Each structure stands twice: as C-alpha cells, then as structure tokens.
Amino acid sequence: MLHAIKHGKAGRNVISDGINWQHLFKTSEDSLTSFVFERLFYLPTELFWSILTRACYGNELPLNPGKMMSKEFWPHWDAKQTTNVNFIEPDVFIRFSDFDLIVEAKRSDHNQQYREQWINQIQAYRNEYSEEKELYYLALGGLFSEETQVENGVHIVMCRWKRLLEHIQLCHRQLYESEGLLNSNDAILQVFTDLTDVFRLHGYATGLWFDSLPIHAYHIFSDGSTLSSIFIRRNKIKFLNMLSNYAISGTTSTNIIQKWNL
Numbered sequence: 001m002l003h004a005i006k007h008g009k010a011g012r013n014v015i016s017d018g019i020n021w022q023h024l025f026k027t028s029e030d031s032l033t034s035f036v037f038e039r040l041f042y043l044p045t046e047l048f049w050s051i052l053t054r055a056c057y058g059n060e061l062p063l064n065p066g067k068m069m070s071k072e073f074w075p076h077w078d079a080k081q082t083t084n085v086n087f088i089e090p091d092v093f094i095r096f097s098d099f100d101l102i103v104e105a106k107r108s109d110h111n112q113q114y115r116e117q118w119i120n121q122i123q124a125y126r127n128e129y130s131e132e133k134e135l136y137y138l139a140l141g142g143l144f145s146e147e148t149q150v151e152n153g154v155h156i157v158m159c160r161w162k163r164l165l166e167h168i169q170l171c172h173r174q175l176y177e178s179e180g181l182l183n184s185n186d187a188i189l190q191v192f193t194d195l196t197d198v199f200r201l202h203g204y205a206t207g208l209w210f211d212s213l214p215i216h217a218y219h220i221f222s223d224g225s226t227l228s229s230i231f232i233r234r235n236k237i238k239f240l241n242m243l244s245n246y247a248i249s250g251t252t253s254t255n256i257i258q259k260w261n262l
Contacts, residue, residue: 032161033091033105033140034073035198041071042191047171052138052159055167057146060155061136066097077124083116088124091140099134100125106142109160113142115151122152140164165199165206168192 040048049065071094076087092103102121106112118137125135137156149156172192175185200206 030091032107032198032202033103035201036164036195037071037073037092037103039191039195039198041068043188047188051167051171052164055164056138056157056159057163058148058157060148060157061138062099062134066099069095069097071095077121078127079120079124080127082120082123084120084124088120090121090124093125099136100129101136101138103138103140105140109141109143109162111142111144113139113144115149118149118151118156122154161199161204165196165204168195168199169206172196 040051043051045065045068048068053059053061053063071092073092074089075093076089079086079088082088090102091105092101094101094103102125104113104117104121118139122135122137135154137151137154138159139156140159141161143158143160146158148158169192172189172195175192176189178185196206
C-alpha cells in the first residue's frame with residue numbers, strides 16, 4: 001500500500017478514485033503512527049529500542065528492552081475511574097519482558113498532548129493489567145515541553161517525530177556505510193528506506209543536511225565545486241536524494257542552482 005500511494009496508484013478503479021492519498025495522509029495522525037511503528041517492529045528489538053530511546057528527550061527509558069512480548073495498535077481498555085465514558089484507546093501498546101510501554105502520538109510536533117489523556121490511559125492500563133510491572137509512557141509529537149513528566153508514578157517521556165526521523169536516517173546511514181556490509185543487512189536497509197518514504201509521504205522533509213553526508217559525497221561536480229560550497233552560497237539548499245540525481249559526468253554546481261531555482 002505504501003508504494004501504491006507513493007506512486008499515485010492507490011484508489012484507482014474504485015469508488016475512491018480521485019482522492020489525493022498523499023495529501024490525505026499528510027494530515028493523518030493514525031496513518032503516520034501505524035506506518036512508522038509497523039516498520040519499526042520489523043527491526044530487531046534491540047535496534048528498534050536503540051533508535052526510539054535515542055530519539056527521546058531525557059534518559060528515563062530502560063537501556064535494555066529485553067524480549068518484546070506483544071504489540072497492539074489502538075487497544076480498547078476499560079474506562080473505569082477515568083473521565084471517559086466508553087473506553088480508553090492509546091495509539092500503541094508494547095509489552096516487553098520486564099516493562100510495558102504506552103505510546104500516545106500526535107500528528108504535529110507541538111502543542112497537542114494533554115495531561116488528562118495521560119492520566120486516563122495510565123488508569124485504564126491498571127484496570128486491564130494488575131501485575132506489578134514497570135510502566136513507561138511515550139508522548140510522541142504534540143509537545144508543550146521536552147521535560148520528562150511523572151504522573152501517578154509513571155514517567156512520561158517526550159519525543160518528536162522529527163527527532164525520530166533523524167535517528168532513523170542516522171542509523172540507516174551508519175549501517176549503509178559500515179565496513180564489510182553483509183547481504184543479511186539488506187532487509188534492514190529496506191525497512192529504513194520504507195520508513196523514510198513514510199515520513200516523506202506525510203509531509204516531512206527527508207533530505208540530508210550537508211554536515212550529515214559522508215565525506216566522499218562532497219566532491220562530485222565536474223567544475224570542481226562541492227556541495228559544501230554550494231551550501232555556503234545558497235544556504236537554503238536541502239536536497240532530496242540529490243546525490244543519486246546529480247552525481248553524473250558533466251553536472252556542475254550551476255546546473256544544480258538553475259534546476260532548483262535557488
């Protein structure tokens with residue numbers, strides 16, 4: 001489905017023909033959450049957890065996740081002793097061997113989380129799970145503050161989608177550039193590529209800043225110009241996959257500037 005949407009094939013020859021799926025998904029909180037976490041779950045647990053914890057502000061989450069026992073999107077929990085009437089529905093619930101994690105995601109990176117929802121979800125979790133197990137809560141996006149909060153004995157850890165994307169791309173690049181790259185890593189690299197596509201589909205800029213590019217990427221133009229020199233002259237340059245598009249014989253920095261109307 002991701003690639004159908006990416007290439008404009010979704011919704012063809014059905015009632016929904018004419019829907020701009022890419023435009024629709026740019027504003028969709030649920031599709032961003034499901035597409036991102038579905039693919040993160042394809043990664044080895046230790047790698048998934050490393051990316052997630054590094055993207056978070058603060059260091060309250062456990063260093064070692066142990067075994068991932070289960071994961072669930074939008075569970076329905078008993079609303080007893082909460083301000084909700086019917087049920088409580090966190091976005092993602094992950095059970096590890098030694099602790100549990102609630103993820104509440106907001107579409108924007110700013111000003112959408114709210115304390116009452118955190119408290120309701122923590123109470124609903126306790127309605128469902130009576131065993132003595134450590135619970136952590138991840139507020140993803142919609143932040144008013146980057147500081148970790150504590151509600152009813154539970155650490156509320158903050159993260160932004162943009163930081164999660166940055167750490168996904170950082171890990172992708174490090175794995176790609178690692179010496180002795182094995183074919184067994186190909187599947188993981190494809191997961192990272194899909195994750196970048198997901199963020200792009202939802203309106204995030206996914207091009208790499210120049211200070212994050214490998215050093216060999218700086219000398220590619222036949223007139224001797226470098227990416228860094230172009231950046232100095234036009235410091236708003238931020239390319240999307242531009243290396244693969246322009247690293248060819250005869251390409252010059254002038255071509256780049258004219259092509260991108262910089």
